[in-house]
Amino acid sequence: MSLPVVIDTSPDPERADPERQRGPSIAAWIRSMGPSRTGALLLVAGTLLAIVWANASHETYETFWDTRLTIGVADLNLDFTLHALVNDALMAVFFFTVGLEVRREFSIGELTSWSRGVVPVVAALCGLLVPSLLYVLIARGSGWESAWGVVISTDTAFLVGGLALVGPKAAGRLRIFLLALAVVDDIGALSIIALVYTENFNPQPLLVAAVGLTGIWFTRYVPTGRGPIYATLAIIVWFAFLASGVHPTLAGVAVALLVPVYRPSRRDVEHALALARTFRQSPTTQYARAAANSLRESISINERLQSAYAPYVSFVILPVFAVANAGVQISRDVLVEAATSPVTWGIVVALVAGKFLGVFGSTTLVRVLKLGELGAGLTTGRVAGGAALCGVGFTLSLFIVDLAISDPSVQNQARVGVLLASVLAFGIAALIFRATEHSPREMEIGQVLQRPVDPARDHIYGPVDAPLTLVEYGDFQCGFCLKTAGTIQEVVQELGGRLRYVWRHAPLLHYHPNAVAAAEASEAAAMQGKFFEFERSLFIDQDHQQPADILRRAEQLGLDLERFERDLTSASVAARVRDDMLDAEAMDITAVPTLFVNGRRHTAPHDAASLIAALTSDRSPFRAEESHGQG
Incomplete structure (x- = not known):
């Protein structure tokens, strides 16, 4: 497995600011x-x-x-x-x-x-x-x-x-x-x-309601015009309950x-984008309606x-x-x-x-x-x-x-x-x-890692039982996360097998509209054992994270494209990313990257020397696994 990412690690004065890229995106999105x-x-x-x-x-x-x-x-x-x-x-x-x-x-x-x-x-x-x-x-x-x-x-x-x-x-x-x-x-x-x-x-009208509810279930398979069908059947069901x-x-x-x-689905999104481009080239009412309908149906x-x-x-x-x-x-x-x-x-x-x-x-x-x-x-x-x-x-x-x-x-x-x-x-x-x-x-909630590191769930680089732990909540479109990735590479090289590095998602939606899609793509890649390789490709080219770019990266990494596309739209992938986001909201993470050193929030500068000092000086029995996750 390769290191998380290889990028420029030259000093940056902004890196010392723990409130790097701030925004209400995660908390605002949930609320x-x-x-x-x-x-x-x-x-x-x-x-x-x-x-x-x-x-x-x-x-x-x-x-x-x-x-x-x-x-x-x-x-x-x-x-x-x-x-x-x-x-x-x-x-x-x-x-x-x-x-x-x-x-x-x-x-x-x-x-x-x-x-x-x-x-x-x-x-x-x-x-x-x-x-x-x-x-x-x-x-x-x-x-x-x-x-x-x-x-x-x-x-x-x-x-x-x-x-x-x-x-x-x-x-x-x-x-x-x-x-x-x-x-x-x-x-x-x-x-x-x-x-x-x-x-x-009167239980008899409930039979009508059952038929109406069955119709609502099958309406999903109607290719077009589902809205009026849903509305009609919902009204019938409501009247049936009232009569019962x-x-x-x-x-x-x-x-x-x-x-x-x-x-x-990727095909729906690509189709909507194609119609939007067509409308931009030929702004007519017909193309405007087609683009709007395609966006809505996606x-x-x-x-x-x-x-x-x-x-x-x-x-x-x-x-x-x-x-x-x-x-x-x-x-x-x-x-x-x-x-x-x-x-x-x-x-x-x-x-x-x-x-x-x-x-x-x-x-x-x-x-x-x-x-x-x-x-x-x-x-x-x-x-x-x-x-x-x-x-x-x-x-x-x-x-x-x-x-x-x-x-x-x-x-x-x-x-x-x-x-x-x-x-x-x-x-x-x-x-x-x-x-x-x-x-x-x-x-203490915001200062302590609330969910313990789980080798069966988390993306871990390094030995799963390493004595030192560094957890990052980050965003694949964040420039500060890109710079910190280079710093983490230095830390990994210095500490070797004594360190395990963990990535979790905290996309800032108000700043990076493609961040959630990128996070979900990395999870789909993880299902084929290529999380950190996909992470690296996302960081190297942060400006190109459209659906077509995501698929191109998957193909370059040798992933099974059919399985990758299927996983991209799966409930487990969406839930995994959203779970990390809810974790971040619970800990009041509004800036990325946010790092946790041995289970405790790191508020000092993010240069390699500071991180290594924080990791090695904290030799208390407090570890990520012992955090107050369910307290």
Whole structure:
């Protein structure tokens, strides 16, 4: 195997600056996938508006949201209240976008491995079971033990918004974990509503839904015009769920989980580039349309829909949802009754303590028993904060109150319990995040290598059991990484078999649009045992990293081109690169190259003498393998 790269190693004064090429790209890329802080603030504003409105003029609040809308032709018509339109239709769109993101994570993202995907699933199931048991124990003797369904659900909208407001800065992995948990939680909660609390459940329309969902699955094989087919079948599925008595928002999740997600193929990208060049030479409407359509079709419909719906969900649907659902009327008499009500306190304890124990306890147990794992940066404190936030059970909890409790007085007590539990859960989560993010252990996250070096996974140059370790998070299009590669070559030559060098990906997307493609290409080459050879070719010619250049390099290295192209679009390659990027985000890496010397972040100059001194002087037992990766 050749050395990582051979390039000019002449001194560069900029190399001494540890903040070489700075940008918000990695963190911004992860955070941009979810609702912005502005959207979360709008959600909170909508909640406060609803509470003030409902208590200042409850009659007008109820009258407005009970306004009926009738849509139809002749004898075929739909009759909705505004409140039902928001909860049944608009929220189906929200759950659809959440389902799209979770589908992506399970297909080509963070949750592709069984060991990581199983953790949020187990946490969600325990988050359904433990609160139910606690409620039944506390409400025993009240006559309303059957209302245990009130405490089963986590409010996904408020969970996502709350995380954006009070969660940690590097919340990429935590958000993915909580979203996956919330989707399983919602599927379980909505199924329980259908089976336990729905008197008019009719399973026959679900047969129609099954046919529609099957059609959605096969639509991926239609060569053109898939958009209208998806839309038509999705509407049919939604109506089928509505007619069955199952909450129709579940249709949004079901449809989203069947929408295909994939990496763009080289042929599609090349075709789009060719049409773009044709348009540049002959700028006509026909070529403009062809180029635009080709570019759009090269991206999976999953990702196109996520980007299209995200602004409407964040800035319209969620704030409207909050105004429609958060109008809980609070009076002195209601509060007095609730203070001694076992129903109220059963709900509060079950949501606040039960959700925390179910989610945090099961996550901890799964990790201790080594049945699953969490990614780097998902520390105990962050998981604890996320588990506390799961106690916000607003919308479905209030919805089930009306189904499970017939006494208006007890309904009011239950609503107070739901509201109090949601406020407490939000406040406790904020305190946990604040306390843990500023604790010495959490502050150490950015200074310590969070994921231990794994010879079975990492790209290692040198003996895998060498006593000294140098880990680099870098970008194949970064000029500073190019210069540092020459320095690392000197270090490798000097230390020989005492050093193992590890490369991990941290592409700066805002600066280098081809960086992710280059990283994925190196992973595809690694599947044929040529990672460092491909790394060298990428560094030597950083200006030419288009798809055709990538293939040319693969051919020059003697790779199997057919296998290389197939691996380029595989889920494992995309997940591997993104996993490194999430690691980098968790450790607040916004500049590359970022080096870790024997497991600790290197902030001194990057010249060979400084690196050799740092590597050889640190003879403490602290090694990359002993870092706080899962702490």
